[in-house]
Amino acid sequence: MLDRDTAWRQGDLLTSDGSLQLGLVESLEDGRFAVVISHDCDIPHPHEPCIEVILADVIGDAREDPQLSHAKNPRRLHLAYDKADGGSMVLELRHAEKRSIPRVEFGQSASRFLEVSLSDESKRTLKQWLAARYGRPAFPNAFENRLAKRVGKRDVKSRIARILAPEARHLVGLFFDLGEQRGIEASDGEPYALSISVAYDAIEGGPSARESAESVVRQLRELFIEAYGPPDVATEIALDACEPVPDTHMTLADLRRVDQWRLEYLSLHGDEHGGFLPDGVAPA
Known part of the structure; x- marks a missing residue:
């Protein structure tokens, strides 16, 4: 259930099994992660019909591209997650890979991937990148x-x-x-x-x-x-x-x-x- 006590937060990852059940990937070996991008307050809100996610690719060398980190690029983002056993996992997010999942289906099938976590700094970066999509200035x-x-x-x-x-x-x-x-x-x-x-x-x-x-x-x-x-x-x-x-x-x-x-x-x-x-x- 997605109620006020839900543990889901913006930036959380879905397990491969949950992504497969929701039709986000074609197999458990797909290698991509679904990143929750709905705002923390929208996830449990009953009037929000969908939960938004972005399908992200794992960057093999676990290093961020300087030009794609810290919300520098409005269309692509390299986002670092901390592994529970040390080290980091870097995902590449693209706005073109955004998906909307009916909240009922999400609540029934989605499960959280708990082997990594998102630091406060990385979560701020994610928020900034999402905001930049619609907040870019237009020059004359x-x-x-x-x-x-x-x-x-x-x-x-x-x-x-x-x-x-x-x-x-x-x-x-x-x-x-x-x-x-x-x-x-x-x-x-x-x-x-x-x-x-x-x-x-x-x-x-x-x-x-x-x-x-x-x-x-x-x-x-x-x-x-x-x-x-x-x-x-x-x-x-x-x-x-x-x-x-x-x-x-x-x-x-x-x-x-x-x-x-x-x-x-x-x-x-x-x-x-x-x-x-x-x-x-x-x-x-």
Whole structure:
């Protein structure tokens, strides 16, 4: 039964037998896990007709891809579970693998997989990733078009991706501040005044994270000058500021003023890698 005393929580895994009974997998040897993504409060609520899960693949080497961990990518997530006997198990979740199970069927057939557990930090990551699906900002079309400008063999967005990729494990967000132009379609010749904050993990990353952020800042400044010229003469995007910022110094007021830039349109290493911290969510 899924009543108020249920032990089910968001992030829990179904056993292979339970997944098979619910038709989520075709055999006990399928190798995938069903991850419960319904909110803790929705699981026992009688007016919720379904329990939502995502079918996830086990990552063989049990290591998270830096660009797919900590809710950086809006479509894919590497989520680490702690094993009861030590070590970890990493699952890859994709929004495209979401399933809805009638709550009555779930209550009758689902059983919890108890050999792993989800830490508080990992559960925050899961929540942030789920929220990011619908909370991503939309930038003005004119601004997006100007970021698609080709400089050499690649456009600016692709070059931003290449700058970020080597440093992704230390970064938690790339935040764009367009000020009063945040929702404005600028006319030809009217530049967007842009400020960029490169947020890095100050606690876990330490000095190495700051060095990574500073490297990204230097390269972004060079890229924007190459693509659009110095701020005082730019007619498309004027990069007024670009600074490294420790995540411990970003306030709620800061997050309400800026928007996170997500590179979800780009293809790196054969798949999409994009974004960092979910829009409007403080660093965990």
